[in-house]
Amino acid sequence: MNYYFGRGGAKLIPYLLLLPGVAVYFLISLGPSIATSLYSLTDATGIQGAPIRWIGLENYREFLFMGQASRDNLDALGRTLIFCLCVTVIQFVLGLAAAVILNQKLRGRNFFRTLYFMPVIYGVVIQGLMWTLFLYPLGGPMANLLRWFGGRSEFLGGQPAEAFAWVIVVQIWANMGITMMIFLAGLQTISSELYEAAVIDGAGGWQLFRNVIWPLLTPSVNTNLTLNLIGSLQAWQLFMILLGYRNGTQVLGYLIYATGFGQTSGSVTTSFRQGYAAAASMVLFFLVLAIGLPVQRFLRRREERILG
Amino acid sequence: MKKTAGATRLRLNWGEVFSYIFLILLAAAYLGPILMLLNTSLKTMPSFMRDATAFAKELNFKNFADAWVKANFPKYLLNTMIYAVSATLIYIVTSVFVTFPIARGYVKCANLLLTLYVVALFLPPSLIPQFQLILNLGLYNNPIGYILLFLVNPMGVMILVNFIKTLPRELDEAAALEGCGYFRFVVSIVFPLIRPAIATVVVLHSIGIWNEIIAPTIYLTNKNYYPITRGLIVFQGVYGSNWPTLAAAVLMLTAPMMILFLFLQRYIVSGLTSGSVKG
Numbered sequence: 001m002n003y004y005f006g007r008g009g010a011k012l013i014p015y016l017l018l019l020p021g022v023a024v025y026f027l028i029s030l031g032p033s034i035a036t037s038l039y040s041l042t043d044a045t046g047i048q049g050a051p052i053r054w055i056g057l058e059n060y061r062e063f064l065f066m067g068q069a070s071r072d073n074l075d076a077l078g079r080t081l082i083f084c085l086c087v088t089v090i091q092f093v094l095g096l097a098a099a100v101i102l103n104q105k106l107r108g109r110n111f112f113r114t115l116y117f118m119p120v121i122y123g124v125v126i127q128g129l130m131w132t133l134f135l136y137p138l139g140g141p142m143a144n145l146l147r148w149f150g151g152r153s154e155f156l157g158g159q160p161a162e163a164f165a166w167v168i169v170v171q172i173w174a175n176m177g178i179t180m181m182i183f184l185a186g187l188q189t190i191s192s193e194l195y196e197a198a199v200i201d202g203a204g205g206w207q208l209f210r211n212v213i214w215p216l217l218t219p220s221v222n223t224n225l226t227l228n229l230i231g232s233l234q235a236w237q238l239f240m241i242l243l244g245y246r247n248g249t250q251v252l253g254y255l256i257y258a259t260g261f262g263q264t265s266g267s268v269t270t271s272f273r274q275g276y277a278a279a280a281s282m283v284l285f286f287l288v289l290a291i292g293l294p295v296q297r298f299l300r301r302r303e304e305r306i307l308g
Numbered sequence: 309m310k311k312t313a314g315a316t317r318l319r320l321n322w323g324e325v326f327s328y329i330f331l332i333l334l335a336a337a338y339l340g341p342i343l344m345l346l347n348t349s350l351k352t353m354p355s356f357m358r359d360a361t362a363f364a365k366e367l368n369f370k371n372f373a374d375a376w377v378k379a380n381f382p383k384y385l386l387n388t389m390i391y392a393v394s395a396t397l398i399y400i401v402t403s404v405f406v407t408f409p410i411a412r413g414y415v416k417c418a419n420l421l422l423t424l425y426v427v428a429l430f431l432p433p434s435l436i437p438q439f440q441l442i443l444n445l446g447l448y449n450n451p452i453g454y455i456l457l458f459l460v461n462p463m464g465v466m467i468l469v470n471f472i473k474t475l476p477r478e479l480d481e482a483a484a485l486e487g488c489g490y491f492r493f494v495v496s497i498v499f500p501l502i503r504p505a506i507a508t509v510v511v512l513h514s515i516g517i518w519n520e521i522i523a524p525t526i527y528l529t530n531k532n533y534y535p536i537t538r539g540l541i542v543f544q545g546v547y548g549s550n551w552p553t554l555a556a557a558v559l560m561l562t563a564p565m566m567i568l569f570l571f572l573q574r575y576i577v578s579g580l581t582s583g584s585v586k587g
Contacts, residue, residue: 003414004484005493013490014409021402022421029460030424032434032441039436048443098334101327112331114573115338121569121576122562123519125537129544129558133348133551134341139360141344173337178580185581205323230429237522241541253433260436261526278436285432292430 036285039278046261046272059279072247073255073280080233080251080287083168087232091172092224095179100213102180103187113184117177127174128241132156135166160248167238167249174238175231179224186220187213215306222299229295233288252284345562348555356552371556378547379557383532384539391451391535392517395458396510403509404502407465408494411472412480422469425462439526449529457527458517464509467582471505472498508579511572518565536561 003011040059044052064070098116102109119127135142135155146153156163190213198212236253243249245263257263260277348356349371350364375381409415410422438457447453475498483493499506517535524538534542540557547554569576 002481004481005488005490006484010490014405014414017405017491017494018409018415021406024402024456024459025406025425025462027441028438028457029428029434029462030431032437033428033431035437036432036434039440044436044440046439046443048448094334097330101330104324104327106324106327106331108331112335114570115335117573117577118338118566118569120580121515121519121565123515123521123537123565125519125521125540126558126562126565129540129554130341130345130562133555133558134344136360136551141340141361144361181577182581234433241521256433256435257522260439274436274440281432281436285430288430 036278036281039275040282042275042278044275044278046274052275055275059276060282062276063279063283072250075248076250076252076255077283077287079164079249080253080284083164083171083235083251084229084232084291086168087171087175087235088225088228090168091176091179091228091232094172095176095224096183096217098176098180099183099187100209103184113180116180119174120177122174124174124237124241127170128238131166131170131173132242156242160246163243163246164249167242170238170242171232171235175228179228182220182224182227183217186217190216218303218306222303225299226292226296230288230292233291234284252280252287256280256284342562345555345559348551349559351552353550353552360551368552371552372560374553375543375557375560378553379543380531380539381536381557381560384534384536387451387533388518388535388537391455391458392514395455395517396514398455399459399461399464399513400506400510402459403461403464403468404499404506405494407468408472408498411469412477422465425465428462435526442527448527449533451533454523454527454533457523458513458520461509461513461516463579464513467509467579468502468505470582471502475501504575507572508575508582511568511575512579515565515568515576 003014005013041054041056042052043055043058062070063073098112102113106112122130134140137143137154137157142155143153153162156166194212194216195208198208203211234253236251236257239249239251239254240257245254245258250258256277259280260272260274262272344361347364348360350367350369351371352366352368355362355364355366410418412418415421442448442453442456445453447456479497479501480493483497488497519537520535521537521541524533524535525541528534528538531542540561543557544554
């Protein structure tokens with residue numbers, strides 16, 4: 001590209017000014033991200049000055065093939081997949097439905113949009129504490145609702161599977177607004193003439209959706225699926241706020257944090273096994289690749305087929 | 309209400325009825341937790357114990373005063389603000405100098421550099437080596453080290469690059485002909501012109517810092533350095549069973565976010581959906 005601001009040495013000025021930002025990015029984010037693969041081959045701890053030794057694939061072997069602990073790890077991996085599947089599918093469907101409905105001229109449309117989007121900016125701490133209170137088992141709103149139908153539940157303090165299901169609910173509740181807004185942005189690019197033409201041709205609501213809206217929404221569909229798949233595979237913070245490190249509910253992300261930085265449950269604090277945690281990070285990374293890449297390729301092919 | 313191009317005109321009545329049923333059911337799930345929080349924050353402890361859901365009759369505003377003092381709110385709020393303001397300021401300035409030459413192609417390998425920001429989404433979590441780095445730099449439990457963590461945000465880079473690309477190149481040429489240097493051009497011409505994008509990134513980035521809970525849990529052990537989120541979790545640990553006071557504390561943290569959002573909704577939404585339409 002033509003550079004207008006001088007010749008020779010002056011051409012270096014952009015590089016010089018770009019350097020701080022890029023250097024910090026490499027140092028704080030990109031470098032550490034890549035270095036995770038190296039740390040996964042060591043017995044690093046979180047203790048300053050402690051020696052770090054290479055132990056090859058030992059961490060991976062222990063993570064995947066050693067007794068009860070590795071069975072727990074594989075359970076966490078399975079749970080991560082279930083979490084990802086449930087969150088992605090439900091959030092996608094709800095977000096799409098909300099967007100299509102709120103793209104109509106309805107009374108109170110802006111109110112609903114704002115309301116659904118609001119939790120996105122709360123952050124996990126507020127989201128988690130709000131729901132802990134909402135699911136208060138002794139006469140809280142959800143407990144009362146359930147009692148009307150003759151049910152009882154401990155919600156977050158109940159069986160692991162049930163507690164886990166509630167985290168899925170809160171995760172969807174918290175992030176559905178982004179999915180909806182991305183769909184709304186996509187819907188707004190569809191020209192109103194197309195709708196009118198379709199309606200004049202006698203298309204009903206469903207046909208309008210199936211033949212006009214759905215294909216033209218392809219770019220937002222792709223963005224949402226990619227963001228939600230990867231986001232939910234890596235998500236774990238709500239587990240920390242809502243449940244703590246509880247057996248039978250852990251997902252990979254939380255397991256990485258807990259093994260890397262120690263986790264206090266009761267009076268027992270586990271040690272900082274950062275090499276091992278780095279290996280777990282790599283397992284999560286491979287999971288993201290194994291799911292993300294084929295989905296990406298599928299979505300791109302589909303987009304080419306539909307939009308040409 | 310504004311007319312939006314592309315609003316569907318489903319004239320069928322049942323369609324509208326179904327729409328409202330869906331919207332209201334969903335709204336209940338969104339309003340419920342907030343109303344419960346508000347209601348609880350106005351109750352006394354005995355009345356909460358008697359019936360957690362019943363409407364607050366006594367309007368016990370003392371909860372807020374209690375939480376404000378006991379949760380050490382003023383101190384933690386100040387910390388959060390210091391972190392958010394300083395990190396966002398440095399981040400924005402450095403990022404504009406990164407994104408402008410990338411968007412313009414004034415540096416070699418501009419596309420490669422941009423790709424390195426995009427792939428961040430897919431890469432392994434940087435948690436462990438990042439901790440080792442901060443530890444070995446001697447910045448563990450240090451506000452400077454904490455701020456350092458927030459000088460990075462790939463999404464903001466995307467938003468800025470996309471926006472700068474819409475500025476006409478002739479601008480650069482004309483300014484250069486007038487004898488304007490690169491640095492001065494970026495500072496006094498580019499900065500003002502990309503204000504909308506900067507506003508979006510500032511809002512998104514500082515919300516991220518405001519809400520962060522993992523980094524303070526990992527990196528800050530000294531209570532004097534805690535940001536407000538960490539303070540709230542500590543407060544929950546101590547007053548976890550005293551929901552009225554805890555609810556007041558949570559609400560005091562939520563309210564500013566809600567108000568901020570109502571004013572800055574446009575920037576937040578445009579930032580989070582940017583790039584999604586083109587795919």
